[in-house]
Amino acid sequence: MSSLNLLLGNTVSPLSYLHRPINFRTGSFSFQSNGGRVLACANVEEVRAQDSAKLGLGVSSKKVMEDDSRFLVGTYARTPLVLSSGKACKVFDPEGREYLDMTSGIAVNALGHGDPDWVRAVTGQATILAHVSNIFYTLPQVELAKRLVGCSFADRVFFSNSGTEANEAAIKFARKFQRFSHPDGQEAPMEFISFSNSFHGRTMGALALTSKEHYRTPFQPVMPGVTFLEYGDIDAARELIQSGNIAAVFVEPIQGEGGIYSATKEFLQSLRAACDDSGSLLVYDEVQCGLGRTGYLWAHEAYDVYPDMMTLAKPLAGGLPIGAVLVTERVASAINYGDHGSTFAGGPLICTAATAVLDKISNPSFLASVSKKGNYLKQMLIQKLGGNSHVREVRGLGLIVGIELDVSASPLVGACQKSGLLILTAGKGNVVRLVPPLIISEQELERAVEIMLECLPVLDESNSN
Numbered sequence: 001m002s003s004l005n006l007l008l009g010n011t012v013s014p015l016s017y018l019h020r021p022i023n024f025r026t027g028s029f030s031f032q033s034n035g036g037r038v039l040a041c042a043n044v045e046e047v048r049a050q051d052s053a054k055l056g057l058g059v060s061s062k063k064v065m066e067d068d069s070r071f072l073v074g075t076y077a078r079t080p081l082v083l084s085s086g087k088a089c090k091v092f093d094p095e096g097r098e099y100l101d102m103t104s105g106i107a108v109n110a111l112g113h114g115d116p117d118w119v120r121a122v123t124g125q126a127t128i129l130a131h132v133s134n135i136f137y138t139l140p141q142v143e144l145a146k147r148l149v150g151c152s153f154a155d156r157v158f159f160s161n162s163g164t165e166a167n168e169a170a171i172k173f174a175r176k177f178q179r180f181s182h183p184d185g186q187e188a189p190m191e192f193i194s195f196s197n198s199f200h201g202r203t204m205g206a207l208a209l210t211s212k213e214h215y216r217t218p219f220q221p222v223m224p225g226v227t228f229l230e231y232g233d234i235d236a237a238r239e240l241i242q243s244g245n246i247a248a249v250f251v252e253p254i255q256g257e258g259g260i261y262s263a264t265k266e267f268l269q270s271l272r273a274a275c276d277d278s279g280s281l282l283v284y285d286e287v288q289c290g291l292g293r294t295g296y297l298w299a300h301e302a303y304d305v306y307p308d309m310m311t312l313a314k315p316l317a318g319g320l321p322i323g324a325v326l327v328t329e330r331v332a333s334a335i336n337y338g339d340h341g342s343t344f345a346g347g348p349l350i351c352t353a354a355t356a357v358l359d360k361i362s363n364p365s366f367l368a369s370v371s372k373k374g375n376y377l378k379q380m381l382i383q384k385l386g387g388n389s390h391v392r393e394v395r396g397l398g399l400i401v402g403i404e405l406d407v408s409a410s411p412l413v414g415a416c417q418k419s420g421l422l423i424l425t426a427g428k429g430n431v432v433r434l435v436p437p438l439i440i441s442e443q444e445l446e447r448a449v450e451i452m453l454e455c456l457p458v459l460d461e462s463n464s465n
Contacts, residue, residue: 060095061081061093064082086112086114087112105319106288108314108315111318111357112437121355125140128348131347133343133344134343138346138348141347145157153310155332158340159351162321162322164200166312172340173327178247189280194210194227195231196258197427231261234266238274242274249271255289259402265304268300268303275308283311284310286298308330311324401434407430408430409425419454
């Protein structure tokens, strides 16, 4: 046991009466008054680990899950697994069990866990300046915006804190743009098009653009004026866009949550042409599929069809909260001071982390490696799993891959977890979603496929029950 005594020399009168024990890991922490001074004593049991990557918190998984159910609002149907540390493409629970991570925090940890360049960027900036708000200019925000503009179709950037916030901003920008484009009392189009299997977020505007009814129903009425069309239906989309009522069309070039469905070039081209003819804006949601996930820096580059706005989030800051809306000058010209804002968005710490991520992923050799590994993964899946009677299709681009089953994927996800592999579901629950860190090795991909192959019989067992 080690003992730590912290003496705070300043008088802190509000705490002079306080003696409140606080649980701290496996020891205890208490404040005691000492003649107007505060004496803080901590007895902390030293936690040792043979491997720093397996360092836990000295608390059992069972205890963490019990406390979660007691203290947190029950919005998550969590997997019964506590993760306490990670390194590269592996994560560990408090008991030291190792898991190969094919989820990367739902396509967030593109550089894996604890990337050295990312860690240096974050720790370095944290000692300089973390947050000042958007009342002031900061260099990291400007530098990140410069880089995003320099490697995309966009002319300007708005930063937010998440994907759903980015889509909320895009909704507001679309409506403001239409009002700006229809002066002198002309009636501006205010409605939106979204598509089947879409997911754009859980805040009220983005939720209104999300197709799954069970997400929207408990919170009705959501934002009105959204029409859902079949993903890929060129004729229906063209007809509705040409009605003149559509402010913007929101579409994911590759749908992640919806089941790993890819748009066709013809579909995106038709949306682009119809929007150009009618004055509607085309918005790409690349929150999950963007920033290198497909082997292209931006997923839409595979189609050579460009938007008016693009929303980003998940991988951009390597695990720290960020969102962004990339816009053309034409859209940006409609936005004035005070039209939108955020206290936290684009802070120096977050933007420094994001610059480190973007610099690494935008390297052509890095993107080429993602394409190569993605092709290798799909080939292995088709070869080793494709013959199983429950496997309908393997699809995707780069390292966003889906395996569609004719039964629920949940039993397979559970069996893989017990065997040391973490995977996700998508779609209607019958699609296995694979979105590993982009740094994953071919050997790790081989191991992941082997574990899935070994676990496939669980689908027969669950289907017979």
